[in-house]
Amino acid sequence: MKKINHITLADVCKAAGVSLNTAAKVLAGQAKKARISEKTAKKVKKVAQSLDYVPNQMARSLRAKKTSIIGIFVADMIDPIYAAITHSILEELPKHNLFPLLTVAEAGYEMCRQTWLRNRIDGLIFCGTTPEMTPQAYSNLEKNNIRIVIAGNYYLPSGQSAFLPQVSLVHIDNHAGMQLIINHLIELKKQKIAFITGPKSHSDAKDRLQAYEYIIREHQNPIIADLQTDERFWQRGYLAIKQLFEQEVKCDGIIAYDDLVAIGAIKFLHQNGINIPNDIAVVGFDNLPQAEYSTPPITSLEQPAQAIGQRSVELLVKHLAQENKIEHVHMIPALIPRESTSTSHSQIAHKNEY
Template structure:
């Protein structure tokens, strides 16, 4: 394997000159730089990434920390980040925090030592002081989907409250009069916003009751169990808005197990727009977030900060889209 000394020897220059060419310093004239690049190509020399990063203060690596890679929402988010980073020649390191603050802090601590250029974090446990600590060290950070309610750094998410309202108005237009909500963990900003959207639309309707709301855990099994609770309390429920698509899939499963027809007897709508909604039976109506675009935007903002320096903080909320499918299809008369 060729070394930097081999390159210097073949090009007839010093090791320091080779280093300056590799790190794109302006102090090397074009003729000498050409000799060095020709020697690098001839010897198939690969510069040491750590040494190059320390010299240039950039490693070409960004860290992406997600809460649950098993949830189909997050791989789609990660793909948006990775595609943008790859086009810019950067590598993405992925960490799965399991929504555990200690595990997340451990990832941040270790990855800082690996000289990553910046962090994209989807987190419910990130603290404002954690973000400020990274910024003091000159490490840009972008919060994605979940995170702080205040903008201590760039925050990219969708308009969760308005998305919930879209779902509720759609169910009402389809004839639903007693609509229940399976809400996600309330320590999650996204889940709180969707619950608030539900309450703003349904709270004033005749027959509304807080017992129409049941907690879930953003997974299929909790959606199934929530429906069992709902039907025990309110057997006349004719519409269900689930706080994410996985809980909506669980709701479909529970209704099928009880012989309750969807959408004839109960209509079901989810939230997220993951691919799984297209293969359920019936196909699931959902409020689709621009998942891939959110990831890509977070990556572009982070890369811009890496290049230009940490700038003004902002919260960007992207629009969502209702995708009506058979799970809420109105009965034909």
């Protein structure tokens, strides 16, 4: 069998004509901090690339007592917002010389937990959480020196609507978003605005319902379409509006928990000869691609998924540097008006920076 020649850091040093320490600093992304000239850094990188040098991550981890591996947990692989946040995190981690370890709820929490511990991850970003993620579970992870950030929606235990994980969070500002939506519908002279709730186990569903109830009382009594179940997506919107109509509740505006719920509501309205937006205007959350290509295109609140992912990584990096103060960061969304509220709207009307 032919012997494989592994290129070492010493080989790179010799070829580049620099010291071992200089090469190590450059390839660890610390050239600027170590005051190594840009010319030397470029030379070392070019030589390493030409030799096809790959750092021994295990040896580096043993020396530094850190792995630079960050676990990413995705609570639901078919949820488009979790997917968008995860994509943003995967783009952001390499900028900080951190390596992703992707784990998914479908594999089971215990398998994921064992994978995190076996790979000695330094930090963990949850893109959503599941029932297994109790305060005790977070505490056990932190006892293993794993820093934690939750990105986006998190799981609410049954009967605990006030539950708030004692870890750092980065998520959409649902109150600010609901204010944008209601202001938009009031400007369009809508007077009976209903809200279709989301699954009770979703923190976003709780926040949006509370925001709706608080803000809408300035204009009318709340009109709430609630299935009292965790039915999701199109079915939830269709059945919730069907229930509202069977109860003979009148409305001229509908705010749906998310865009997929809005699409289900629109299907029911179409089937019953309701004109959108003249009879009833419809607004969703998240600004998914489906919203733009629905009939009619749906006015939606854009979920700042990329910004949530970026900010989550920035926050985790702070925790890895031993800045352990828990932070709850709210990202301000933007309203994207389309034909489901007014045929004259086709461009962004409201946008806020975070």
